[in-house]
Amino acid sequence: MDTDNTEGAPVLHVANASRIRRMLWIGFYTFALNILTLTLFRFWGRTHFRRQLWSDTTIGDDALEYTGRGIELFIGFLIATFTIMIPTVVLLLLAQLLLGETGALIAIFILYFGLFWLMGVAVFLVRRYLISRTRYRGVRFEQRGSAITYGWRAFGYLFATALTLGWLSPFVRLRLSKYMWDNAYFGSEKIHFEETEEAKSEPVYKSFAVMWVGGIVLYTLFVTIMFNAMSAVELATGHIGVVLKFYGAGLVLGVLFALFAAWYQAVMTRKIVKSLSIAGVKASCDLTAIQLLRVWFLGVLLSIVTLGIGSLAFNMMIWRLIANHIRFDGEIDFEAIEQAASTGPSQGEGIADGLDIGSAF
């Protein structure tokens, strides 16, 4: 336990000491073995990455521990594949082949709506698995709550967000975070998500408005540039010059948009972290947009240079940055925290893997 130099109050710092070279190596052999095993190795690669990342992350003096196994992810994948993914794909194809155009459209519409709901369920299940496989000082974390409830909430919020042209999304993100964190436990100790005064002071909607309006302006600019810079014939025939102009304009405007997005993401991260507390000890975060932007650029560059193999290292860099800016102000009575009641699910992440969504880790 450290102490804050200014006030002498106890402080528990979160820190991550992961190294890019190590993560690149994991990314490289995961890539190579994925080719050899028709990507089945990805479950083990992901597990290796998490094990390394967790072990490199400390809270106070003690490192986190990832206890998940590749075989658990593989079994989750098999279950989801045979019970959800293959039946869904086959139903979609059969609907197209055997039903008339109206019937096919209705069937596809229903299935796609079902998939939107399932995406929420999958996100919750990923989180439940990940948290249940995280151990700290010998005590497991636990995610309570219901995947189905979370799925419906996420589903409803998704449409509400669409209806408000995205303006509800900060509220939605906070509500869904609250559901997750309010149902999370470290052993017997509940984690709380309550907006403190510090959290409330974060300019969430201001930063969102800048990102939203900035995004519209930049997009309009992009479309204008594209239409002024080339003829309809060039657009229709897909000439190389068009592609270069497209990516060139996209890159410049994308960098500008990243500036706005980084501010919003940094604000949102700070707000969520500042809303968290455990055993009466509040978390705080001093992540800034410039720090985030720097890591984004380096990470994107790394991913491009390594043809995507460095994406794991990119994820690590983001986690390392966030972790190194989190701390808990106060002293946690670890003696009073007992082991979690549940051991968590026996397998995980199958649906998310099938839908190609879920955790960056």
Next chain:
Amino acid sequence: MGLESTWNGTYFDGQSAASQTVEVTICQQGLRFSDKQGFDHLWSYRRIHIERLSDQCRLTYRGARDASMLLAFDAVEELTAAIPYLRESNRRRRQFAAMVAALTIVAGSFAFLVFGVMPAASTWLARNTPTELEEQIGENLASQVQLIFRPCESEEADALIAPVVERFADVASIDIDVEMTLVRTDMPNAFALPGGQMIATQGLLDALENDQEAFWAVVAHELAHVKHRDSMVAVYRNLGISTVLEVITGGSGVAQQAILIGGQLNNLSYTRGQEQRADEAAIELLASQSLNPAALGRALAAISEGIGDDDSKIGADWPEWMQTHPDTEKRIEAAFRYNEDLEATLPLNEDDWTRVVSACRQVEAEAEE
């Protein structure tokens, strides 16, 4: 094993988050220590797992769920020197190799299923699909295609084309009802769907200009696809290969994309084979109808020109093994090899052909009025 040695360790009992400083003795039987409740523990070496952290090592023990012990590097060095079995690198390497070998075998089985069993099964299934089912599938797909490409719905043009298409189908011994639909789109193209459904675009008629013979060459080519059930084979192949590959690989990431591209390249080689066979059958059919087989070459050249298939277009200079169709120039050359100096007997007279060519445009003009 040398003399026993004792080290300080930090023990987490897995019951609470409290830490305990314990004296750990490295002895013959294993690691021995007592917790603060006074319970004696003996962790036998066979069940110990060592993980190297940044400043110390974490030991976990199979059989003591959630419990862990933090030991200094020096202590673990001594431990692994005395018990080489505990050297993680050796043990992990063996386990890792076994796991990768097992996964490779599973992946090999998948590959055999995807690239061996499924293509063979697709051809067999296509040939044995009841005609009624294939026709139903074809009608459904045609109706979906026509949501994007609106049909011309020119009764006059349909009435002129249908008898010729049926005659060609009879000559080619096609045992399924065939139907050619003209659609309103500027892109020059024609394709066959399951169940004898064929689509040709207004853009194709425009690209061929006044070359009626070339249009029938395209029809003959598509009829060959119908005869060989190529569209049904494609349905089954896509249903099987794409679905399985997409589901297995999860569909994103570099390696995933590499595997999917591998599957697509395999599929492309198959479609190129189908196209070549359709060209050969079309040449045969044209010759039997007193039409010049070289018309197929003219049709291919016109389509190629119509879609802007020049060198500046992305993919135009890609090697043949990356294309769905064989190299167009080679196909044109092959068709021109059969160039015959004959007086073609065209199926439609000049007036009727003009009506067909202008059918879609006329419908569009009427609709605009």
